[in-house]
Amino acid sequence: MTPRRRAVAATLGGVVALGGISLLALFVGAADVPVGEVMASLFGRDTTQLTATVVLQLRLPRVLLAALAGAGLAVAGAGFQALTRNPLADPAVLGVAGGAAFGAVVGQVLGLEGTALAALGLSALAFAGALGAAVAVYAIASVGGRLPIQSLLLAGVIIGLFFSAAITLLLSLVDFARLGGILHWLMGSLSPLGYRPVAATAVGAALGIGAIYAQARALNLLALGEEPALQLGVEAERVKRVVFVAASLLTGVVVAHAGPIAFVGLIVPHGVRLVLGSDNRVLIPAAAGAGAVFLVLADTLARTALRPAELPVGVITAFCGAPFFIYLLRTRFREGPA
Numbered sequence: 001m002t003p004r005r006r007a008v009a010a011t012l013g014g015v016v017a018l019g020g021i022s023l024l025a026l027f028v029g030a031a032d033v034p035v036g037e038v039m040a041s042l043f044g045r046d047t048t049q050l051t052a053t054v055v056l057q058l059r060l061p062r063v064l065l066a067a068l069a070g071a072g073l074a075v076a077g078a079g080f081q082a083l084t085r086n087p088l089a090d091p092a093v094l095g096v097a098g099g100a101a102f103g104a105v106v107g108q109v110l111g112l113e114g115t116a117l118a119a120l121g122l123s124a125l126a127f128a129g130a131l132g133a134a135v136a137v138y139a140i141a142s143v144g145g146r147l148p149i150q151s152l153l154l155a156g157v158i159i160g161l162f163f164s165a166a167i168t169l170l171l172s173l174v175d176f177a178r179l180g181g182i183l184h185w186l187m188g189s190l191s192p193l194g195y196r197p198v199a200a201t202a203v204g205a206a207l208g209i210g211a212i213y214a215q216a217r218a219l220n221l222l223a224l225g226e227e228p229a230l231q232l233g234v235e236a237e238r239v240k241r242v243v244f245v246a247a248s249l250l251t252g253v254v255v256a257h258a259g260p261i262a263f264v265g266l267i268v269p270h271g272v273r274l275v276l277g278s279d280n281r282v283l284i285p286a287a288a289g290a291g292a293v294f295l296v297l298a299d300t301l302a303r304t305a306l307r308p309a310e311l312p313v314g315v316i317t318a319f320c321g322a323p324f325f326i327y328l329l330r331t332r333f334r335e336g337p338a
Contacts, residue, residue: 003281010282014289021293025063025300030308064198066190066299067292069254070264072205074291075284076250077265079212079243082219082280088328090266091251095159099133100126100255102163105170108182119200127252133159134248188261188314190299197257204253211246215239216280261314263321268294
């Protein structure tokens with residue numbers, strides 16, 4: 001099967017799986033809503049006001065945001081991993097999510113909430129923070145054009161700690177009445193107020209995923225090394241800039257509206273790579289679908305595991321991701337540093 005057909009098959013498989021999981025997520029939650037009433041609400045038929053509110057105003061935007069956030073974080077992770085040729089690269093591990101969180105907290109402190117323009121402004125600030133963190137990590141870790149694993153991880157930890165301290169400083173200045181909401185968001189929250197955050201995330205995700213997928217062939221050639229790639233006509237520096245900006249955009253727009261959800265960009269691309277191989281023309285669309293499915297599942301578990309209480313979705317992804325990261329780290333060092 002050609003890479004194009006494999007990419008189409010992976011995309012269609014992801015869409016089908018996402019549709020099934022999303023439908024299941026609409027049926028379950030803290031409130032028990034009969035399946036027939038959920039379907040009636042989705043198709044615009046007459047139902048009670050409570051059912052319509054639960055399904056269309058609470059669950060549906062949450063499922064949509066989870067799918068978009070999962071796809072965006074997974075593709076951002078795939079882009080960082082392909083660019084650095086390192087399976088441990090991930091927006092959270094590299095400190096990029098921390099930079100995005102700082103930008104988003106600045107936006108929240110400034111009152112960028114509630115309107116479509118505010119949602120875009122919040123996304124822009126988070127994107128700026130993510131891009132600044134990505135550039136800083138690359139500048140610190142790069143040694144002779146290479147990114148050794150030790151330097152990469154240490155640079156990510158340093159940048160992450162810096163932005164964590166900056167966020168703590170901002171929180172110490174925030175009014176106590178607003179502090180609880182920001183702290184809940186910092187744990188990873190997929191509870192949007194309406195569809196504006198969903199729309200803003202969709203725009204950013206479409207731009208970022210499209211830009212990274214457009215570089216899929218170039219990323220495949222860069223895996224051979226920069227000099228061979230240059231000889232084959234790849235402008236390595238331009239590819240780096242595009243992927244870094246696009247991955248930072250994806251991270252920023254997701255963190256702005258869903259909080260810093262860790263490890264999705266680490267688990268999903270690596271899992272897809274084990275199944276489908278390293279061809280980025282197939283890996284990127286497959287990672288988008290798998291990331292969407294993974295985060296919708298994680299959020300559904302977060303909503304229902306202790307109902308009527310609710311866990312932050314970031315807790316679920318961290319419980320999944322931390323052991324996986326340890327496994328990758330030990331395997332990577334056993335094989336020798338990059």
